[in-house]
Amino acid sequence: MLKVGAGTAFAVIASDVIYPTGSGNEYGPKFFRPYKDYDAPIYAIPGNHDWYDGLGGFMRVFCDAPPLKPKPDRGLRGLLWRKPETIDETLLKEARALRGRPSQQGAQQGAQQGPYWAIETDSLLVVGVDTGIKNVLDEGQTAWLRRVSLDPRPKILVTGKPIYVNNAYKPSALAGGGTIDDIVRDPAHRYVAAIGGDVHNYQRYPVRVGDRVIQYVVSGGGGAFMHATHTIDRVDVAEVAEDDFKCYPLRGDSLSYYSHLYARRLRMRWLYLRPREAVCIMAERIGNEPPRTPEGPVKVTRRMRWAARVLGAWPWPLRLPVGKTNHRFLSELSDWDVPPFFKHFLHASVTPQELTLRCFAVTGCLAQELEPPVEDEVRISLS
Template sequence: MVEVTAERGKQLSSRVSEEGAGWSCTQIGTFAQLRPGRKGFTWFNARTLWRSRNEVLSGLFGDPSGQVRRRWVAEQEARGADPGFRIRPEVGDSFDFLLLGDTGEGDASQYAVVPGLLKVGEGTSFAVIASDVLYPAGSGNEYGDKFFRPYQDYDAPIYAVPGNHDWYDGLGGFMRVFCDAPPLRPKPGRGLRGLLWRKPEPIDERRLAEARKLRSRPSQQPTEQATQPGPYWVIESDSLLVVGVDTGIRGTIDRQQADWLRRVSRDPRPKILVTGKPIYTRNEYKPSPLEGGGTIDDIIRDPAHRYVAAIGGDVHNYQRYPVRVGDRVIQYIVSGGGGAFMHATHTIQRVDVAGVHEDDFRCYPLRGDSLSFYSQLYAKRLRMKWIYLTPGEASCIMSRQIGNNPVRPLGQVKITRRMRWAARLLGSWPMPFRLPVATAFHRYLSELSDWDTPPFFKQFLHLSVTPQTLTVRCFAATGCRSQELDPPLEDEVTISLS
């Protein structure tokens, strides 16, 4: 079924037509009925910002995630967790699984992903969430509408690596839900950071028990050997290891986890890495540092370790960089379009990082669609009708600016001064003043880019494993009914595991 969906999806994608991108949505999808009626959180609320203060405090006073993580790991080991933090599902040497990132806003953009995910994910062995399972602050009391309800019909276990937002709760909610771990014993902090640091929120166990009932079928529960042991882990199969690492708030890996990662990486089987922080994003290189020296990417690039891909969340779109390392190519992928508001792709300049050629780079949404999306958003929010760029206009502007081969056929568009100024204000190329579209802005004022009607430009990955190959497919979720029934295939790459 997945193969048929993939072949048909190629004819529907944004790389083929504006219709494939979801711009001509004649019928809104069924996600609207799945979404709960409760209003979601707002970043314009002082309480929300205060609950999320650990991001700022970690930048000012240092990130204590490594110390807290070691306490969680010690408690899990004392409770009998596998000492190698291994997960051993009964999958054989060929299997499929899903991967999605940055999911849990609990609003339309999260629920719009669900129908296509369920269709493509039918028959998969498990799913993995890479980063930020829950917004805004990882509370264990908010998993009902932001995790259990949206994925109640996904008929397999779900594993996760935490993102920075999950750490704003000291990982209390994450560990309780995914590892069934009791709260850590309180430990007084030192200095001003200890005084201001947000502690884990007490969990309403009755409320959590009710939420768990939504995913209580036996097929959704991992076996004893396949239970998630901690915030980092390795999923083992005969053909491939899926190695999940916890990058905390600031992206640093503590010494204990780094030592574990080195041990796991010496296994002779091929591997992919799942991380909360992508290594290549926005044409930049951001390897996560290891406490004691070196980076995660040093481990990935070592040919003895046989990593074929590294997939990270945190950035809310899809990007793929095929990086040549010696005589092989490692696929570095961003997959953070699982539910949160969209991070722009039109602000990514012509790709040249690590020798990756622009025409070998892939992103979703396409830069032109991203520019058109933000022009429409600001035209409505700020009542600036002149700033709106149609998808065709925006695609022509971005193709001319980037100098790449057009991704989809371009119509006859005359680029005017108005269009050029609109694109400049929307950040399509650097200038002293532009409207806020960067990720730093989104951290605090993301509702200005929140969108409750199609197209949503969300995405998830379907991965197929055989003893010989790993095939990674990126499917889109636009929120349109027709594309719920037949999700568009935006990218596909097959990697040799030989």
Template sequence: MVDVAAERGRHLSSRVSEAGAGWRCQAVGTFKDLRPNDQSFSWLNPATLWRSRNEILAGLFGDPSGEVRKRWMAYQRGKGVDPELRIRPPVGDDFSFLLLGDPGEGDASQYALVPGMLKIGEDTDFAVIASDVIYPTGSGNEYCDKFFRPYQHYRAPIYAIPGNHDWYDGLGGFMRVFCDAPPLKPQPDRGLRGLLWRKPERIDEQALAKARELRGLPEQQAVQPAPYWAIETPKLLLVGVDTGIRGELDADQVAWLRRTSLDPRPKVLITGKPIYRRNDYTPSPLEGGGTIDDIVRDPAHRYVAAIGGDVHNYQRYPVDVDGRVIQYFVAGGSGAFMHATHTVQRVDVGGVREEDYRCYPLRGDSLSFYSQLYARRLRMRWLYLTPREAVCIMAERIGIKPVRPLDGPVRITRRMRWAARVLGAWPWPFRLPVDKVFHRFLSELSDWDTPPFFKSFLHVSVRGSELRIRCFAATGCLPQEQDPPMEDEVVISLPA
């Protein structure tokens, strides 16, 4: 089924037309009927920001994730989980799965993904969530409408690795839902960090049991051994790592990762923090020295791809590593507010050519999106750029041809170029916050509840000796629900 859908999706993507991007949305999708209420998740709330304070505290006073993770792992090993943390789903030589990144806001942008995900993923064997299952703080009391309800009709197991937001609850919600682990006993943390640190919420077990009924079918059940794991299949090993709040892997996890990476099968890394993002190289550090990419690049470990969440869009970097190509993905666009792509300059990191780089949303659509956002919220109409204008401006800025065909000439004026500068298309000191500061503190301003949403998910399949990774889009518009656009596809030959 997915091959037919992919063939249709290839011709319906944002690379082909504005309609494929969702700009000409005349009918909102059926996702609106799946939502339990009309409430919108908002970061522009002092209570929400205060609940998320552990990110800032971890930066100021140190990240305790590694020590807390060791306590979780001691408990899990004490109850007898597989010491090598292997998951063995009943799949054959050929199989497929879905990958969702950073989904859990529980609002329109998360639910907009669901109809296309169910259609494309109908025959998949399982799904994986990469990073930030639940916003804002990973609470076990918020899993009903942000996990069980949206994915209640996905008839296969779902595994996950946590993101930084899941750790704001001390990983309590994540471990209860995915590992069936009770809360850890409180342990005092002295000093200012201990005084200000947000403590895990007490989980309403009765409400959680009721929520679990939404995914109560036998074929949906799975208990994973830990927040990091390896999924075994005959031809491929999926290696999921837990990057905590700040991105560092603790010594015990590093030792496990090195052992696991010696498995002779080809491998895909799934991580909470992408190794390449925004034309930058940001591999997670390892306790004891080195980075996670040292392990990925080692030819003896046979990694063919690395997929990371955390950044809320899709990007792909094919990196030549000593004569072999490793595909590095950003795949965090499955529900949370959109991070800009138009601020990504002409790509050259890791020797990747701009012509080989892929992103979704396209830079032009990202620029038009933000121009509409600021024009509306700041009441500054001169900032508005149509999708056609933005596509042409970004093509000129990057030095490429417009990514999709244009129905007629486009005249770029001085006003349009100034608007693009103010919106961050050029490095410029006088611009609205859309780059690094925006990325961490103010991106939440871009959260809106009307199409197009520019959400995405991955369909990953192994057929014969090929690993195929496809990026499908969700705009929130009915046509893209019925025929999800395929925004990117790469085929990787698996070594024997």
């Protein structure tokens, strides 16, 4: 990120700044220290994980709000829900010093006015919204978003919950009716892209809306374990063609790595699918040309197909937890600490005529650290 992001004006974290529970006392090791050498301001919108402590940590760090005063919460919710921690102000002051240079003075020093905002540039407006835990915008934020969207400049929406994800349409609801996508699709508002976090991988859906195309992007693969992409069916949502859909990691790489993960942990060697085997399996499953040519001939066997079924490449009643249930209750099973990590970040460059979005892979392997590979690129006209 430091190499690719050299000279950028600012960075944005698209939800879930602190994983898994948003504690204000974890900003030192999980935010200030990792980004201490990035020489520009960082802004953020909160995700559902940042709300798990009542948004106290996020508001204290990014908006310089006073510390939350915990309120008694009786009943079952009070017994089960995580209580906000008292922030150690001495540790927070020491952590802020890690990003204390004048060039870095931005949101981490309280410059954000709130958990939703708009950043103005000459050619583009970047609009960030807070979707909370329930994926609903309240009345105040809804009115603000409608007002801000009347600005005549082209716009990017940055949202905590992606609108198109895993071949499904999941727009955030608005108080009073309608969805956030109603605002995005309105041609008068001139949105050219909507980028959502939350899901730990990269996906892009170019959706035709009238006589234009809006790029709907999932970009949540920055920190925590990778969410599988091999469980995504052949894409057909919103008439997006499979060959126009992009994801990282590629489905075959996702399947291969999850097979390696479970084969090792369950000591079931037959589950392991080599990358070239997984590429061919997923091409057969999706019905498309493999996005990467396998090395050497590959004969797809019954063992390979059974392994793929057990790992969730096909709908199958007896499969290992690689989907939503696993991520909610057994996420530790999906975590690994050796490369490749299959993380990513986005780089946006803007001119008066064009916005270019590039997805860069972060694998943890030396060659990719020296020369970060571009996994996807899209150029969007702003004229």
